[in-house]
Amino acid sequence: MSKLKTERKRLFEQITRKAIQEAVVNLVTRTGTRKVTMDQVAAEAGLSKGCLYIHFRSKKELLESVKTDRFKPLGDQLQEILNGSLTPNQKIESIVYRLFSYFDENRGLFRFLLEEREIAQSQVIRQKNSRYRNFVERIANVLDDGIASGLFRHMDSKKVASIFIEAMIAMTARRLLEEPPGPLDEDARLLIQVLFRGIALMHDLQ
Amino acid sequence: MSKLKTERKRLFEQITRKAIQEAVVNLVTRTGTRKVTMDQVAAEAGLSKGCLYIHFRSKKELLESVKTDRFKPLGDQLQEILNGSLTPNQKIESIVYRLFSYFDENRGLFRFLLEEREIAQSQVIRQKNSRYRNFVERIANVLDDGIASGLFRHMDSKKVASIFIEAMIAMTARRLLEEPPGPLDEDARLLIQVLFRGIALMHDLQ
Amino acid sequence: MSKLKTERKRLFEQITRKAIQEAVVNLVTRTGTRKVTMDQVAAEAGLSKGCLYIHFRSKKELLESVKTDRFKPLGDQLQEILNGSLTPNQKIESIVYRLFSYFDENRGLFRFLLEEREIAQSQVIRQKNSRYRNFVERIANVLDDGIASGLFRHMDSKKVASIFIEAMIAMTARRLLEEPPGPLDEDARLLIQVLFRGIALMHDLQ
Amino acid sequence: MSKLKTERKRLFEQITRKAIQEAVVNLVTRTGTRKVTMDQVAAEAGLSKGCLYIHFRSKKELLESVKTDRFKPLGDQLQEILNGSLTPNQKIESIVYRLFSYFDENRGLFRFLLEEREIAQSQVIRQKNSRYRNFVERIANVLDDGIASGLFRHMDSKKVASIFIEAMIAMTARRLLEEPPGPLDEDARLLIQVLFRGIALMHDLQ
DNA sequence: AATGAATGAGGTTTCATTCAT
DNA sequence: CATGAATGAAACCTCATTCAT
Incomplete structure (x- = not known):
């Protein structure tokens, strides 16, 4: 009995939390990260300002x-791919598809990704920004695997990982400027081709 | 006489403007765009707050x-390269070198580049952000030239231009995290190789 | 039957009230009157915030x-002493002992006493603060008795009553800074000596 | 020239600071420490809220x-007395006179004194409250001098110092309840008599 | 042209109190 | 009777901008 009640309460709590987060995402989608104020979040969520502070300790949180x-x-999805038993180039491919389709379905979140990335550059808070750095690291590992197994050329894997990630983000940004986004398949294939084979037709360039 | 005086005044004006802009760059370098206040700019420039508004209509301006x-x-430098008579792949190469060396010498400006880029994504202000879009456009033109002359593969040139630009920025970001930045030559070559030839060793992938 | 039920209810009510009050005392002891919030009281009492308002109309109440x-x-204890048949100086003595031992056993309440006293000074709420004023009045009466019976010198009894009370409070404050408080006897005797005989050795001072 | 200008500015600064402080004193006098808000201070001072923060970093400051x-x-005045060459009992007397006349002329400040005192009791912030503790210390020294020179009885000088100070405050509080305060001379003499000779007529009490 | 105190709108946060369950 | 999420008034503080000197 008591457990049931507690369970229901927790559910309510979760619903409101989600609603508030949803409001934030909507606002960011519409107006950018900069202009998100607690007043606006409250209005968007149809709640009072004070209520936000019941569910979150501060704006930052x-x-x-x-x-x-x-x-x-x-x-989690990317992690699954990375942990899986695909070959390195299959992993890279899967990640591109996964990322594109995720942001197709969660357009509002893309702004946050840019945010993450910018902060990532800051010398000071570099430490804290583990998400972005972590991702770079993991991609670099895949690249290293590929190099070890003779699939990829020798190269500084971290730097190429950065290039890869930013290339994906660039493509996502372009996709989201189109309404609706163009065919996912096409864009993914384009990116993968450029990444794996480059843009040059003849390979005796250097 | 009067002309001379006017001339001198204009010079003074220019000096103060530069000093204020310099202050902004220093602050952004240290703390990011977000936290720059007019108070801080004034302090950094050794001027009064009111004075800033004589030389600039607003913070935004x-x-x-x-x-x-x-x-x-x-x-201007990039424009010169683009307008020049180099082959498309030479142009791409030159641009990479030029960009890397520019930010090596103007570290403080990199933050602004990131800023630019983020705004670039905004649906609302897309119009105004001509600088970034313009650059994409011009790179796309080079790629189109390359495609026309059989150097590059057929592809959506605008999308690849975006990929290229973001890849450069990613590399620059990594370079600036190192103190001092690693050898320019090496990083440039890496990026160019990836761009032109891709990361795969064997090209029968797809 | 119905009476019994009502009786039991009243008992429950009393228990909860006590628990809430206890929580307040604990909090005030730890952090002072100023910072007590209804949230904290509820948490300390192990009750919900809403519940507090069933038992008390408002925070003030x-x-x-x-x-x-x-x-x-x-x-009540002080009243008993005052109403008793002791001589005025015995009454004063008894009061000192009583007060000291009360706060030794109820350290948490001392903060409230200070609170009371401060409010006592306020021109506006002077009316309401009958407790403190009442006490001054009663002590003054004892002094007047002492004066009438030739035990004490002629003096403005209300002013001296104030002095006496504040002197007791000062001593209590000092006692509570010590952990544990020094011997009650000693402090009480000191205060009484000062009050009755003054600090001077020779009494031809003035 | 420039010096003169700077001098004038500093003067202005001082005037505004004083005005704000004055506003605080007035508010505290009228409504107590509790209800002083920055809004009210601004209104009382005839300034904007923001302006307060130009002159003071925070409310606390x-x-x-x-x-x-x-x-x-x-x-400073009390210090002068304490450092002077008066006998201990003359010092005590002078201090009483000085304190009474100070608060007669600065009624508004008395509330702050009570504030100080309350905080003084807090276990946590005891350290910071140097003003009150310092005063106790200095009075204790005078008492020790008096004891050493055979003027005062042997006693715990710190405890008696506390008693003395609180007795003065009690008397001041009573004085300020009267409008206008009664004759300073009379009250001072009363306090001094009680302190030096006690209230008892016969000294064979204990 | 330069100053910097003053402004005031707007931001984040707190907390006594209410009310549907 | 008990709960605790929700409310909303108000508190503290910031900062782009103005203006008298």
Whole structure:
């Protein structure tokens, strides 16, 4: 009995949390990260300002929670791919498809990704920004595997990982400017081709 | 006489403007675009707050002017390359070298580049952000030239231009995390290789 | 039957009230009157916030009730002394002992006493603060008795009553800074000596 | 020239600071420490809220500055007495006179004194409250001198110092309840008599 | 042209109190 | 009777901008 009640309450709590996070995502989608104020979040969520502070200790924590919670599914999916038994180039391919389709379905989250990335550059808070750095690291590992197994050329894997990730983001950004986004398949294939084979027709360039 | 006086005044004006812009760049370098206040700019420039508003109509205009003025040299250099008579792949190469060396010498400006880029994504202000879009356009033209002359494969040139630009930025970001930045030559060559030839060793992948 | 039920209910009510008041006292002891919030009271009492408002109309009423209820035993004891048949100086002595030992056993309440006293000074709420004023009045009466019976010198009894009371409080404050408080006897005797005989050795001072 | 200008500016600064502090004192006098909000201070001072923060970093600093600045004259005068060449009992007497006349002229500050005192009791912030503790210490020294020179009885000088100080405050509080305060001379003499000779007529009490 | 105190709108956060369950 | 999420008034503080000197 008591357990049931507690369970229901927890559910309610989760619903409101989600609603608030949803409001944040909507606002960011419409107006960018910069202009998100607690007033606006409250209005968007149809709640009072004070209520936000019941569910989140501060604005910072709220924004952080949005990123953490909303990127988790994507993170998990990518992790699954990375942990899987595909070949390195299959892994790279899968990641591109996965990422594109995720942001097709979660357009609002893309802004946060850019945010993440910018902060990633800061000398000071570099430490904390583990999500982005972590991802770079993991991609680099895949590249290293590929190099070891003779699939990829020798190269500084971390730098190429960065290139790869930013290339994906660039493509996603372009996709989201189109309404609706163009065929996922085409864009994914384009990116993969460029990444694996480059843009040059003849390969005696250098 | 009067002309001379006017001339001198204009010179003074220019000096103060530069000093203020310099202050902004220093601050952004240290703390990021987000946290720059007019108070801080005034303090950094050794001027009063009111004085800033004599030389710039608003904070927004000031920041805009910093971007416009400080990126102009780079823009001009890139333009020169683009207008020149090099082959498309030589142009791409030159641009990479030029960009890397520019930010090696103007570290503080990199933050602004990231800023630019983020705004670029915004649906609302897309119109105004001509600088970034313009650059994409011009790179796309080069790629089209390359495709026409049989150097590059057929592809959506705008999308690849985006990929290229973001790849450069990614590399620059990594370079600036190192202190001092690694050898320019090496990084440039890496990026160019990846761009032109891809990362795969065997090209029968797809 | 119905009576019994009502009786039991009243008992429950009393228990909860006490628990809430207890929580307030604990909090005030730890952090001072200023920072007590209804949230904290609820948490400390192991109850919900809403529940507090079933038992007390408002925060103000709650705090007031704590003072009223918790100081009542002391008030009664002092009253008993005052109404008793001791000589005026014995009464004064007894009061000192009583007060010291009360706060030794109820350290948490001392903060409230200070609170009371401060409010006592306020021109606006002077009316309401009958507890403190009442006490001054009663002590003054004892002094007047002492004067009438030739035990004490002629003096403005109300002013001296104030002096006496504040001197007791000062001593209590000092006692509570020590952990554990020094010997009650010693401190009480010191205060009484100063009060009755003054600090001077020779009495031809003035 | 420039010096003159700077001088004038500093003067202006001082005037505004004083005005703000004055506003605080007025508010505290009228409504107590509790209800002082920055809004009210601004209104009372006839300034905007933002302006307060030009002159004081925070509310806490403002209140602290009021205490520090406004009690300094009194502190200096008492210090002068304490450092002087009077006998211990003359020092005690002078202090009483000085304190009474100070608060007769600065009624508004008395509330702050009570504030100080309350905080003084807190176990946690005891360290910081140097003003009150310091005063106790200095009075204790005078008492020790008096004991050494055979003027005063042997006693715990710190405890008696506390008693003495609180007795003075009690008397001041009573004085300020009267409008206008009764004759200073009379009250001072009363306190001194009680302190030096006690209230008892016959001294064979204990 | 330069100053910097002053402004005021707007931001984040707190907390006593209410009310549907 | 008990709960605790929700409310909303108000508190503290920031900062782009103005203006008298």
